Amino acid sequence: MTSPQPADTRTNGRSTQTATLAEIAREAGVSAPTVSKVLNGRADVAPSTRSRVEELLRTHGYRRRRAEASRSPLIDLVFHELESAWAMEVIRGVENVARDAGLSVVLSESAGRLTPGRTWADQVAARRPHGVILVLSGLDESGRALLTSRGIPFVVMDPAGDPGTDVPSIGATNWQGGLAATRHLIELGHTRIGAISGPSRMMCSRARVDGYRAALETAGLPVDPELIVSGDFHHDAGYRQGLALLRREDPPTAVFAGNDLQALGLYEAARELGLRVPEDLSVVGFDDLPVARWVGPPLTTVRQPLTEMAEAAAKLVLDLGKGEDSSTATRVELATSLVVRSSTAAPAVR
DSSP: OOOEEOOSOEEETTEEEOOOHHHHHHHHTSOHHHHHHHHTTOSOSOHHHHHHHHHHHHHHTOEEOTTTOOOOSEEEEEESOOOSHHHHHHHHHHHHHHHHTTOEEEEEEOTTOSSOOHHHHHHHHHHOOSEEEEESOOOOHHHHHHHHHTTOOEEEESOSSOOOTTSOEEEEOHHHHHHHHHHHHHHTTOOSEEEEEOOTTOHHHHHHHHHHHHHHHHTTOOOOGGGEEEOOSSHHHHHHHHHHHHTSSSOOSEEEOSSHHHHHHHHHHHHHTTOOTTTTOEEEEEEOOTHHHHSSSOOEEEEOOHHHHHHHHHHHHHHHHHSSOTTOOOEEEEOOEEEOOSSOOOOOOO
């Protein structure tokens, strides 16, 4: 069991005073052993009691003693969904850093939810890893409070929403990537360009479409809302929404697919309709997964440095764990870049 670290002082006029476990327990209406259980991540505490005690611990500034806190040789890596080549690139990056640090990686999934549940947070607190990396996800207030009270640093990679100014995060220049993808198609001569977005609840998805809109507007081209359809970053959405776009009476001659998996679904839709890429339809993806180089024709895409982003997130969470204050706000965006291959060309003369 680890003893708590109280706040240095609480100032009241000229006198200073340090809170004790007994005082915390008295304010919470529980016993001192119950407060100790909460501090040490024990599971045998009622959720309402745990929340009440944690709020008082935060108020009084308690922290675990760093020298005494026994950390497991782990990094917790949690995805909102764990089922694609995209995730493998992230895992590779975290593994690279963890291996060099002599640590292992624990994978978990929040089943599509943008915030893991309380059960997950309790399990992490019990494991006491060196840090937590959340991918396309985040933490609710109670989860953040629990990890903070245990001295477990966390970093959000590619945050789904605004993580807050006090949450360290690693992202990419999604708006710039959407701009570059669409500008490339415009420079080839396309004027009717469709877009398949990702989920609207995800900040990266909205930023990519905003970049697409900006490129059209800058070029003096109209933004046709009928040519912007919503996907979910999966192959099936690219196929389904691709069919919808390409079956229109006046279909687009080019499509920014939002990510590589949707671009591959769009390839399938084009083949089904007897359209050739790039002769009849130009396609641009986003991510630059390894498969983008292997498909026929090789996919023009925006490279998002996923492995480097994951490495940066892992290094950041370990650095935060070594510091005296793991709450320092750190926001980093890595650059995207357009990779031109064979899936884009000038529009056919009609």
